[in-house]
Amino acid sequence: MIIAVASPPGAGKTHWICQQIAKTNKPVAYFSPKTDSLPIDTIYLQSEYPQLKIYQTGEEAALLAGSDKAMTYIEIPWYLDLSGIEPLLTRLNSYRVAIISPDANNTEFVTWADEVVSGNQITKLTTSLQIHRGVLKGEILDFDSLATFWLEMTQGAYGEVVRAKGMFDLEDGQIYYGDFMPNQPELEFEPLNLPRWLDGRPTRKSGFEIVGNKLDQAEIAQTIKDCCVPESAISYYQQQLKESLATEPEVELV
Amino acid sequence: MKIAVISCIHGNYPALEAVLLDIDQQKASKIYCLGDLVGYGPHPNAVVEQIRSLDIPTVQGCWDEDIVEGLNACDCSYPSLLAEKRGKIAHEWTNKEVHPEVREYLAQLPHTYKEDNLCFVHGSPSSNHEYLLPEMDAFTALERVLSSDADVLFCGHTHVPYVRTLDSGQLQVKVNQPNKDEQPAISFNTPLKRIINVGSVGEPRHGRPNATYVVYDTETDAVSLREVEYDYQKTCAAILDAGLPPIFAWRLARGLEFAEKADDPTHVCER
Numbered sequence: 001m002i003i004a005v006a007s008p009p010g011a012g013k014t015h016w017i018c019q020q021i022a023k024t025n026k027p028v029a030y031f032s033p034k035t036d037s038l039p040i041d042t043i044y045l046q047s048e049y050p051q052l053k054i055y056q057t058g059e060e061a062a063l064l065a066g067s068d069k070a071m072t073y074i075e076i077p078w079y080l081d082l083s084g085i086e087p088l089l090t091r092l093n094s095y096r097v098a099i100i101s102p103d104a105n106n107t108e109f110v111t112w113a114d115e116v117v118s119g120n121q122i123t124k125l126t127t128s129l130q131i132h133r134g135v136l137k138g139e140i141l142d143f144d145s146l147a148t149f150w151l152e153m154t155q156g157a158y159g160e161v162v163r164a165k166g167m168f169d170l171e172d173g174q175i176y177y178g179d180f181m182p183n184q185p186e187l188e189f190e191p192l193n194l195p196r197w198l199d200g201r202p203t204r205k206s207g208f209e210i211v212g213n214k215l216d217q218a219e220i221a222q223t224i225k226d227c228c229v230p231e232s233a234i235s236y237y238q239q240q241l242k243e244s245l246a247t248e249p250e251v252e253l254v
Numbered sequence: 255m256k257i258a259v260i261s262c263i264h265g266n267y268p269a270l271e272a273v274l275l276d277i278d279q280q281k282a283s284k285i286y287c288l289g290d291l292v293g294y295g296p297h298p299n300a301v302v303e304q305i306r307s308l309d310i311p312t313v314q315g316c317w318d319e320d321i322v323e324g325l326n327a328c329d330c331s332y333p334s335l336l337a338e339k340r341g342k343i344a345h346e347w348t349n350k351e352v353h354p355e356v357r358e359y360l361a362q363l364p365h366t367y368k369e370d371n372l373c374f375v376h377g378s379p380s381s382n383h384e385y386l387l388p389e390m391d392a393f394t395a396l397e398r399v400l401s402s403d404a405d406v407l408f409c410g411h412t413h414v415p416y417v418r419t420l421d422s423g424q425l426q427v428k429v430n431q432p433n434k435d436e437q438p439a440i441s442f443n444t445p446l447k448r449i450i451n452v453g454s455v456g457e458p459r460h461g462r463p464n465a466t467y468v469v470y471d472t473e474t475d476a477v478s479l480r481e482v483e484y485d486y487q488k489t490c491a492a493i494l495d496a497g498l499p500p501i502f503a504w505r506l507a508r509g510l511e512f513a514e515k516a517d518d519p520t521h522v523c524e525r
Contacts, residue, residue: 144334
Protein backbone atom coordinates (compact mmCIF):
# COMPACT_ATOMS: atom_id res chain seq x y z
CA MET A 1 0.00 0.00 0.00
CA ILE A 2 1.22 3.51 -0.79
CA ILE A 3 0.15 6.37 1.46
CA ALA A 4 0.81 9.95 0.39
CA VAL A 5 0.96 12.44 3.28
CA ALA A 6 0.56 16.20 2.92
CA SER A 7 0.10 19.15 5.30
CA PRO A 8 0.89 22.81 5.83
CA PRO A 9 4.44 23.37 7.21
CA GLY A 10 4.86 22.20 10.78
CA ALA A 11 1.54 20.35 11.06
CA GLY A 12 3.38 17.06 11.69
CA LYS A 13 3.77 14.88 8.59
CA THR A 14 7.06 13.28 9.63
CA HIS A 15 5.83 12.82 13.18
CA TRP A 16 2.70 11.04 11.96
CA ILE A 17 4.74 8.79 9.65
CA CYS A 18 7.05 8.00 12.58
CA GLN A 19 4.05 6.95 14.65
CA GLN A 20 2.83 4.65 11.87
CA ILE A 21 6.27 3.03 11.46
CA ALA A 22 6.51 2.47 15.22
CA LYS A 23 3.14 0.71 15.20
CA THR A 24 4.00 -1.93 12.61
CA ASN A 25 6.45 -4.79 12.43
CA LYS A 26 6.05 -5.13 8.67
CA PRO A 27 8.54 -3.73 6.10
CA VAL A 28 8.16 0.01 5.54
CA ALA A 29 9.45 2.25 2.74
CA TYR A 30 9.67 6.02 2.45
CA PHE A 31 10.00 8.62 -0.29
CA SER A 32 10.00 12.40 -0.10
CA PRO A 33 9.98 13.96 -3.58
CA LYS A 34 12.14 17.00 -4.41
CA THR A 35 14.17 16.82 -1.21
CA ASP A 36 17.21 14.99 -2.53
CA SER A 37 19.61 17.91 -2.09
CA LEU A 38 18.78 18.17 1.61
CA PRO A 39 16.78 15.15 2.79
CA ILE A 40 16.46 16.14 6.46
CA ASP A 41 13.33 14.10 7.20
CA THR A 42 14.65 11.11 5.28
CA ILE A 43 17.90 11.01 7.23
CA TYR A 44 16.06 11.55 10.51
CA LEU A 45 13.69 8.64 9.81
CA GLN A 46 16.54 6.46 8.62
CA SER A 47 18.46 7.06 11.84
CA GLU A 48 15.36 6.23 13.90
CA TYR A 49 14.46 3.18 11.80
CA PRO A 50 17.60 1.79 10.13
CA GLN A 51 15.55 -0.96 8.43
CA LEU A 52 13.47 1.65 6.55
CA LYS A 53 13.73 1.30 2.76
CA ILE A 54 14.40 4.73 1.21
CA TYR A 55 13.51 5.68 -2.36
CA GLN A 56 14.93 8.67 -4.18
CA THR A 57 13.72 10.74 -7.12
CA GLY A 58 13.88 8.56 -10.25
CA GLU A 59 13.10 5.37 -8.34
CA GLU A 60 9.33 5.71 -8.58
CA ALA A 61 8.99 2.54 -10.67
CA ALA A 62 10.88 0.53 -8.05
CA LEU A 63 8.71 2.11 -5.37
CA LEU A 64 5.58 0.96 -7.17
CA ALA A 65 7.00 -2.52 -7.68
CA GLY A 66 7.95 -2.81 -4.02
CA SER A 67 4.70 -1.46 -2.63
CA ASP A 68 3.04 -4.87 -2.43
CA LYS A 69 5.77 -6.01 -0.03
CA ALA A 70 6.12 -2.87 2.08
CA MET A 71 3.90 -0.16 3.48
CA THR A 72 5.20 2.86 1.57
CA TYR A 73 4.86 6.47 2.75
CA ILE A 74 5.30 9.43 0.41
CA GLU A 75 5.88 12.63 2.37
CA ILE A 76 4.97 15.59 0.19
CA PRO A 77 6.86 18.77 1.12
CA TRP A 78 4.45 21.66 1.81
CA TYR A 79 6.04 23.81 -0.90
CA LEU A 80 5.18 21.30 -3.65
CA ASP A 81 2.05 22.07 -5.61
CA LEU A 82 -0.45 19.25 -4.99
CA SER A 83 -1.75 19.47 -8.55
CA GLY A 84 1.82 19.20 -9.83
CA ILE A 85 2.41 15.91 -8.04
CA GLU A 86 -1.05 14.56 -8.87
CA PRO A 87 0.04 12.55 -11.97
CA LEU A 88 2.59 10.64 -9.88
CA LEU A 89 0.10 9.95 -7.07
CA THR A 90 -2.49 8.77 -9.59
CA ARG A 91 0.06 6.50 -11.28
CA LEU A 92 1.00 5.04 -7.89
CA ASN A 93 -2.66 4.70 -6.92
CA SER A 94 -1.83 6.12 -3.51
CA TYR A 95 -4.12 6.61 -0.54
CA ARG A 96 -4.00 10.27 0.62
CA VAL A 97 -3.70 11.44 4.20
CA ALA A 98 -3.82 15.13 5.07
CA ILE A 99 -2.49 16.33 8.42
CA ILE A 100 -4.39 19.50 9.13
CA SER A 101 -3.87 22.25 11.64
CA PRO A 102 -6.77 23.84 13.54
CA ASP A 103 -5.45 27.30 12.62
CA ALA A 104 -4.44 26.92 8.99
CA ASN A 105 -6.42 27.20 5.81
CA ASN A 106 -6.92 23.50 5.18
CA THR A 107 -9.45 23.60 2.33
CA GLU A 108 -7.03 22.40 -0.34
CA PHE A 109 -5.77 19.53 1.82
CA VAL A 110 -9.25 18.44 2.94
CA THR A 111 -10.47 18.34 -0.67
CA TRP A 112 -7.38 16.40 -1.73
CA ALA A 113 -7.38 13.81 1.07
CA ASP A 114 -9.01 10.41 1.53
CA GLU A 115 -8.42 10.74 5.25
CA VAL A 116 -7.89 13.78 7.46
CA VAL A 117 -5.82 13.67 10.63
CA SER A 118 -5.60 16.46 13.20
CA GLY A 119 -2.06 17.80 13.58
CA ASN A 120 -0.08 20.52 15.38
CA GLN A 121 -1.28 24.04 15.91
CA ILE A 122 0.82 26.27 13.66
CA THR A 123 1.48 29.99 13.49
CA LYS A 124 -0.83 31.82 11.14
CA LEU A 125 0.94 34.38 8.97
CA THR A 126 -0.81 37.10 7.04
CA THR A 127 1.98 37.27 4.48
CA SER A 128 3.23 34.50 2.24
CA LEU A 129 5.79 32.08 3.55
CA GLN A 130 9.36 32.01 2.42
CA ILE A 131 11.74 29.08 2.70
CA HIS A 132 15.46 29.30 3.21
CA ARG A 133 17.40 26.09 2.72
CA GLY A 134 21.08 25.97 3.53
CA VAL A 135 22.93 22.96 2.20
CA LEU A 136 26.22 22.47 4.02
CA LYS A 137 29.19 20.96 2.25
CA GLY A 138 31.21 19.18 4.88
CA GLU A 139 31.14 22.03 7.38
CA ILE A 140 31.64 21.04 11.02
CA LEU A 141 30.04 23.32 13.58
CA ASP A 142 30.86 24.17 17.16
CA PHE A 143 28.00 23.06 19.44
CA ASP A 144 27.85 26.19 21.63
CA SER A 145 27.87 28.42 18.56
CA LEU A 146 25.08 26.41 16.97
CA ALA A 147 23.03 26.63 20.19
CA THR A 148 23.44 30.42 20.20
CA PHE A 149 22.47 30.73 16.53
CA TRP A 150 19.47 28.42 16.97
CA LEU A 151 18.17 30.39 19.96
CA GLU A 152 18.55 33.69 18.10
CA MET A 153 16.95 32.29 14.94
CA THR A 154 13.96 30.73 16.68
CA GLN A 155 13.39 33.92 18.69
CA GLY A 156 13.24 36.02 15.53
CA ALA A 157 16.67 37.62 15.22
CA TYR A 158 16.82 36.83 11.50
CA GLY A 159 13.12 37.22 10.67
CA GLU A 160 9.86 35.60 11.74
CA VAL A 161 10.22 31.82 11.86
CA VAL A 162 7.28 29.40 11.77
CA ARG A 163 9.24 26.23 11.27
CA ALA A 164 12.90 25.24 11.33
CA LYS A 165 14.75 21.99 11.20
CA GLY A 166 18.33 21.10 10.58
CA MET A 167 21.06 18.51 10.75
CA PHE A 168 24.56 19.59 11.61
CA ASP A 169 27.88 17.77 11.82
CA LEU A 170 29.52 18.80 15.07
CA GLU A 171 33.07 18.59 16.36
CA ASP A 172 32.40 15.37 18.28
CA GLY A 173 31.91 13.58 14.96
CA GLN A 174 28.18 13.12 15.44
CA ILE A 175 25.41 14.61 13.36
CA TYR A 176 22.78 16.46 15.39
CA TYR A 177 19.13 17.05 14.62
CA GLY A 178 17.26 20.19 15.62
CA ASP A 179 13.56 20.88 15.20
CA PHE A 180 11.59 24.02 16.00
CA MET A 181 7.93 24.92 15.89
CA PRO A 182 6.39 27.87 17.75
CA ASN A 183 3.97 26.83 20.50
CA GLN A 184 5.60 23.42 20.76
CA PRO A 185 7.97 22.35 23.54
CA GLU A 186 11.49 23.16 22.44
CA LEU A 187 13.53 20.11 21.54
CA GLU A 188 17.16 19.87 22.51
CA PHE A 189 19.62 19.15 19.72
CA GLU A 190 20.15 15.42 19.77
CA PRO A 191 22.69 13.27 17.98
CA LEU A 192 21.22 11.04 15.29
CA ASN A 193 21.87 7.35 15.50
CA LEU A 194 24.50 7.44 12.75
CA PRO A 195 28.23 6.64 12.83
CA ARG A 196 30.67 9.30 14.04
CA TRP A 197 32.62 11.01 11.26
CA LEU A 198 36.23 11.32 12.33
CA ASP A 199 38.14 11.41 9.04
CA GLY A 200 38.26 14.91 7.60
CA ARG A 201 35.30 16.86 6.34
CA PRO A 202 32.09 14.81 6.26
CA THR A 203 30.77 14.02 2.79
CA ARG A 204 27.31 13.11 4.09
CA LYS A 205 24.46 15.57 3.70
CA SER A 206 23.71 18.21 6.30
CA GLY A 207 22.03 21.58 6.40
CA PHE A 208 18.92 23.41 7.53
CA GLU A 209 15.53 24.53 6.36
CA ILE A 210 13.88 27.63 7.80
CA VAL A 211 10.32 28.64 6.93
CA GLY A 212 9.10 32.10 7.78
CA ASN A 213 8.76 35.67 6.75
CA LYS A 214 11.31 38.41 6.01
CA LEU A 215 14.17 36.01 6.60
CA ASP A 216 17.59 37.65 6.46
CA GLN A 217 19.24 34.95 4.39
CA ALA A 218 22.61 36.69 4.11
CA GLU A 219 22.88 37.14 7.87
CA ILE A 220 21.80 33.53 8.50
CA ALA A 221 24.45 32.28 6.07
CA GLN A 222 27.15 34.46 7.65
CA THR A 223 26.23 33.37 11.18
CA ILE A 224 26.34 29.69 10.22
CA LYS A 225 29.75 30.34 8.65
CA ASP A 226 30.89 31.92 11.91
CA CYS A 227 29.82 28.78 13.78
CA CYS A 228 32.12 26.53 11.73
CA VAL A 229 35.26 24.91 13.07
CA PRO A 230 38.23 26.17 11.02
CA GLU A 231 39.97 23.78 8.65
CA SER A 232 43.14 23.91 10.74
CA ALA A 233 41.34 22.63 13.86
CA ILE A 234 39.34 19.76 12.31
CA SER A 235 42.09 17.13 12.22
CA TYR A 236 43.25 18.16 15.70
CA TYR A 237 39.76 17.65 17.15
CA GLN A 238 39.31 14.37 15.30
CA GLN A 239 42.64 13.03 16.49
CA GLN A 240 41.81 13.95 20.09
CA LEU A 241 38.44 12.25 19.78
CA LYS A 242 39.88 9.09 18.29
CA GLU A 243 42.37 8.87 21.15
CA SER A 244 39.77 9.50 23.83
CA LEU A 245 37.33 6.99 22.30
CA ALA A 246 40.11 4.40 22.10
CA THR A 247 40.94 4.80 25.77
CA GLU A 248 37.38 5.02 27.05
CA PRO A 249 36.90 2.26 29.63
CA GLU A 250 34.38 -0.39 28.79
CA VAL A 251 31.44 -0.38 31.15
CA GLU A 252 30.17 -3.73 32.21
CA LEU A 253 26.62 -3.94 33.45
CA VAL A 254 26.27 -6.36 36.32
CA MET B 255 27.42 55.11 54.68
CA LYS B 256 25.69 54.03 51.52
CA ILE B 257 27.91 53.20 48.58
CA ALA B 258 26.96 52.29 45.00
CA VAL B 259 28.93 49.70 43.03
CA ILE B 260 28.60 49.51 39.26
CA SER B 261 30.25 47.26 36.67
CA CYS B 262 30.33 46.14 33.05
CA ILE B 263 29.10 49.32 31.36
CA HIS B 264 30.39 48.17 27.98
CA GLY B 265 30.14 51.49 26.18
CA ASN B 266 26.43 51.91 26.88
CA TYR B 267 26.12 55.59 27.78
CA PRO B 268 22.31 55.84 28.11
CA ALA B 269 22.42 52.97 30.64
CA LEU B 270 25.20 54.67 32.61
CA GLU B 271 23.31 57.98 32.68
CA ALA B 272 20.17 56.27 34.02
CA VAL B 273 22.14 54.41 36.70
CA LEU B 274 23.94 57.57 37.83
CA LEU B 275 20.58 59.29 38.19
CA ASP B 276 19.24 56.37 40.24
CA ILE B 277 22.35 56.40 42.45
CA ASP B 278 21.71 60.06 43.10
CA GLN B 279 18.14 59.28 44.12
CA GLN B 280 19.36 56.50 46.42
CA LYS B 281 21.60 59.07 48.13
CA ALA B 282 24.74 56.94 47.89
CA SER B 283 27.77 58.83 49.14
CA LYS B 284 30.34 57.18 46.95
CA ILE B 285 30.46 55.19 43.71
CA TYR B 286 32.89 52.39 42.81
CA CYS B 287 33.26 50.80 39.39
CA LEU B 288 34.41 47.26 38.65
CA GLY B 289 35.57 47.79 35.07
CA ASP B 290 34.62 46.75 31.56
CA LEU B 291 33.90 50.34 30.66
CA VAL B 292 34.29 49.53 26.98
CA GLY B 293 33.54 46.75 24.49
CA TYR B 294 30.44 45.87 22.43
CA GLY B 295 28.64 49.17 23.07
CA PRO B 296 28.74 52.24 20.83
CA HIS B 297 29.93 54.90 23.34
CA PRO B 298 33.30 53.81 24.80
CA ASN B 299 34.79 57.31 24.95
CA ALA B 300 31.74 58.96 26.50
CA VAL B 301 31.52 56.29 29.20
CA VAL B 302 35.20 56.57 30.16
CA GLU B 303 35.03 60.37 30.15
CA GLN B 304 32.02 60.30 32.48
CA ILE B 305 33.64 57.86 34.92
CA ARG B 306 36.83 59.96 34.92
CA SER B 307 35.01 63.24 35.37
CA LEU B 308 33.22 61.89 38.44
CA ASP B 309 36.51 60.56 39.83
CA ILE B 310 34.99 57.14 40.48
CA PRO B 311 37.50 54.60 41.89
CA THR B 312 37.62 51.98 39.13
CA VAL B 313 39.37 48.66 38.56
CA GLN B 314 40.35 47.28 35.19
CA GLY B 315 37.99 44.83 33.51
CA CYS B 316 38.98 42.17 31.00
CA TRP B 317 37.70 44.26 28.09
CA ASP B 318 39.62 47.31 29.31
CA GLU B 319 42.73 45.14 29.57
CA ASP B 320 42.25 43.76 26.04
CA ILE B 321 42.02 47.27 24.62
CA VAL B 322 45.29 48.16 26.33
CA GLU B 323 47.25 44.96 25.80
CA GLY B 324 45.57 43.46 22.74
CA LEU B 325 43.66 40.23 22.51
CA ASN B 326 46.01 37.75 24.10
CA ALA B 327 43.74 35.91 26.48
CA CYS B 328 43.59 32.15 26.33
CA ASP B 329 40.55 30.34 24.91
CA CYS B 330 38.49 30.99 28.04
CA SER B 331 37.53 34.50 26.98
CA TYR B 332 34.92 33.21 24.58
CA PRO B 333 32.56 30.31 25.17
CA SER B 334 32.05 29.56 21.49
CA LEU B 335 33.49 30.24 18.05
CA LEU B 336 30.53 32.49 17.27
CA ALA B 337 31.06 34.50 20.45
CA GLU B 338 34.74 34.78 19.57
CA LYS B 339 34.00 36.08 16.06
CA ARG B 340 31.58 38.65 17.46
CA GLY B 341 33.92 39.56 20.30
CA LYS B 342 36.73 40.22 17.85
CA ILE B 343 34.52 42.47 15.74
CA ALA B 344 33.59 44.42 18.88
CA HIS B 345 37.23 44.55 19.98
CA GLU B 346 38.47 45.83 16.62
CA TRP B 347 35.74 48.46 16.43
CA THR B 348 36.41 49.67 19.99
CA ASN B 349 40.16 49.60 19.43
CA LYS B 350 39.79 51.95 16.46
CA GLU B 351 37.30 54.17 18.22
CA VAL B 352 38.93 54.89 21.61
CA HIS B 353 40.81 58.14 22.02
CA PRO B 354 44.46 58.00 23.15
CA GLU B 355 43.67 59.54 26.55
CA VAL B 356 40.94 56.94 27.08
CA ARG B 357 43.43 54.15 26.35
CA GLU B 358 45.91 55.76 28.78
CA TYR B 359 43.23 55.92 31.46
CA LEU B 360 42.30 52.25 30.98
CA ALA B 361 45.99 51.27 31.10
CA GLN B 362 46.57 52.73 34.55
CA LEU B 363 43.55 51.12 36.21
CA PRO B 364 44.44 48.68 39.02
CA HIS B 365 43.29 45.04 39.03
CA THR B 366 41.99 45.32 42.57
CA TYR B 367 40.96 48.20 44.77
CA LYS B 368 40.68 47.93 48.54
CA GLU B 369 39.07 50.20 51.06
CA ASP B 370 38.76 49.15 54.69
CA ASN B 371 37.17 45.67 54.76
CA LEU B 372 35.85 45.96 51.20
CA CYS B 373 37.60 44.71 48.09
CA PHE B 374 36.61 45.57 44.53
CA VAL B 375 37.57 43.37 41.56
CA HIS B 376 36.24 42.77 38.08
CA GLY B 377 36.32 38.96 37.86
CA SER B 378 38.09 37.65 40.95
CA PRO B 379 41.16 38.58 42.99
CA SER B 380 43.06 35.98 40.91
CA SER B 381 42.17 37.29 37.47
CA ASN B 382 39.83 39.73 35.82
CA HIS B 383 38.90 36.90 33.44
CA GLU B 384 37.75 34.51 36.16
CA TYR B 385 34.02 34.05 36.74
CA LEU B 386 32.87 33.89 40.35
CA LEU B 387 29.58 32.19 39.63
CA PRO B 388 27.05 31.72 42.44
CA GLU B 389 27.28 27.94 42.11
CA MET B 390 31.06 27.87 42.51
CA ASP B 391 32.00 25.47 45.33
CA ALA B 392 32.11 27.14 48.74
CA PHE B 393 35.72 26.27 49.45
CA THR B 394 37.00 27.92 46.26
CA ALA B 395 34.71 30.90 46.77
CA LEU B 396 35.98 31.30 50.32
CA GLU B 397 39.58 31.05 49.16
CA ARG B 398 38.96 33.90 46.70
CA VAL B 399 37.56 36.17 49.43
CA LEU B 400 40.29 35.24 51.91
CA SER B 401 42.95 36.01 49.31
CA SER B 402 41.55 39.52 49.00
CA ASP B 403 41.97 40.07 52.76
CA ALA B 404 38.52 41.63 52.90
CA ASP B 405 35.16 40.76 54.42
CA VAL B 406 33.12 41.76 51.42
CA LEU B 407 34.29 41.08 47.89
CA PHE B 408 32.50 43.02 45.14
CA CYS B 409 32.77 41.57 41.65
CA GLY B 410 31.12 41.77 38.23
CA HIS B 411 32.05 40.03 34.96
CA THR B 412 29.20 37.46 34.93
CA HIS B 413 26.57 40.16 34.26
CA VAL B 414 24.14 38.43 36.61
CA PRO B 415 23.89 40.01 40.09
CA TYR B 416 23.84 37.93 43.25
CA VAL B 417 24.78 38.03 46.93
CA ARG B 418 26.50 35.04 48.45
CA THR B 419 27.13 34.74 52.18
CA LEU B 420 29.85 32.34 53.23
CA ASP B 421 29.05 31.46 56.82
CA SER B 422 31.80 31.16 59.36
CA GLY B 423 33.14 27.65 59.62
CA GLN B 424 36.06 25.53 60.67
CA LEU B 425 38.65 24.39 58.18
CA GLN B 426 41.24 21.70 58.82
CA VAL B 427 44.33 21.42 56.66
CA LYS B 428 46.66 18.42 56.70
CA VAL B 429 49.58 17.90 54.37
CA ASN B 430 50.78 14.35 53.75
CA GLN B 431 54.27 14.08 52.34
CA PRO B 432 55.86 10.82 51.21
CA ASN B 433 58.63 9.43 53.46
CA LYS B 434 57.77 11.84 56.25
CA ASP B 435 56.02 11.35 59.54
CA GLU B 436 52.38 12.25 59.58
CA GLN B 437 52.03 16.02 59.83
CA PRO B 438 49.66 17.48 62.39
CA ALA B 439 46.46 18.98 61.10
CA ILE B 440 46.08 22.74 61.32
CA SER B 441 42.64 24.02 62.19
CA PHE B 442 41.33 27.53 61.87
CA ASN B 443 38.04 29.30 61.92
CA THR B 444 36.91 31.32 58.97
CA PRO B 445 34.96 34.48 59.63
CA LEU B 446 31.76 35.31 57.81
CA LYS B 447 32.48 36.59 54.31
CA ARG B 448 30.36 37.83 51.44
CA ILE B 449 30.61 37.96 47.68
CA ILE B 450 28.43 40.57 46.01
CA ASN B 451 28.13 40.45 42.26
CA VAL B 452 26.77 43.77 41.08
CA GLY B 453 25.53 42.66 37.64
CA SER B 454 25.95 44.83 34.57
CA VAL B 455 25.00 48.39 33.74
CA GLY B 456 25.30 48.20 29.98
CA GLU B 457 25.04 44.57 28.97
CA PRO B 458 22.59 42.73 31.22
CA ARG B 459 22.15 39.02 31.09
CA HIS B 460 19.05 38.51 33.18
CA GLY B 461 16.51 38.37 30.36
CA ARG B 462 15.48 42.04 30.51
CA PRO B 463 17.30 45.05 29.06
CA ASN B 464 17.37 46.92 32.40
CA ALA B 465 20.67 47.98 33.94
CA THR B 466 21.66 46.50 37.29
CA TYR B 467 23.97 47.68 40.08
CA VAL B 468 24.22 47.46 43.86
CA VAL B 469 23.76 49.84 46.79
CA TYR B 470 25.57 48.67 49.94
CA ASP B 471 25.29 50.11 53.43
CA THR B 472 28.68 49.82 55.15
CA GLU B 473 27.12 50.21 58.59
CA THR B 474 24.22 47.75 58.37
CA ASP B 475 25.68 45.48 55.64
CA ALA B 476 22.36 45.79 53.81
CA VAL B 477 22.59 45.07 50.10
CA SER B 478 20.13 46.40 47.58
CA LEU B 479 20.26 44.98 44.04
CA ARG B 480 18.96 47.79 41.85
CA GLU B 481 17.39 47.24 38.43
CA VAL B 482 17.03 50.43 36.41
CA GLU B 483 14.99 50.94 33.26
CA TYR B 484 16.53 53.13 30.59
CA ASP B 485 16.02 53.96 26.94
CA TYR B 486 17.78 50.89 25.55
CA GLN B 487 16.36 51.61 22.09
CA LYS B 488 18.64 54.64 21.99
CA THR B 489 21.66 52.37 22.52
CA CYS B 490 20.32 49.87 19.96
CA ALA B 491 20.00 52.67 17.39
CA ALA B 492 23.53 53.86 18.16
CA ILE B 493 24.84 50.29 17.70
CA LEU B 494 23.33 50.19 14.22
CA ASP B 495 24.53 53.72 13.38
CA ALA B 496 28.06 52.80 14.44
CA GLY B 497 28.10 49.88 12.02
CA LEU B 498 28.36 47.29 14.79
CA PRO B 499 26.61 43.95 14.08
CA PRO B 500 22.79 44.32 14.33
CA ILE B 501 22.69 41.15 16.44
CA PHE B 502 24.32 43.16 19.27
CA ALA B 503 21.25 45.43 19.35
CA TRP B 504 18.87 42.48 19.12
CA ARG B 505 20.53 40.75 22.08
CA LEU B 506 20.75 43.95 24.15
CA ALA B 507 17.01 44.55 23.74
CA ARG B 508 16.33 41.10 25.20
CA GLY B 509 18.79 41.18 28.07
CA LEU B 510 20.75 38.35 26.50
CA GLU B 511 24.18 39.97 26.66
CA PHE B 512 26.37 39.86 23.57
CA ALA B 513 28.36 36.78 24.49
CA GLU B 514 27.85 34.09 27.05
CA LYS B 515 29.85 33.20 30.09
CA ALA B 516 32.66 30.69 29.96
CA ASP B 517 31.70 27.05 30.39
CA ASP B 518 34.10 26.35 33.19
CA PRO B 519 33.50 28.80 36.04
CA THR B 520 36.70 27.89 37.82
CA HIS B 521 38.98 28.28 34.85
CA VAL B 522 41.61 30.96 35.32
CA CYS B 523 42.91 32.61 32.19
CA GLU B 524 46.47 31.60 31.31
CA ARG B 525 47.39 34.78 29.51
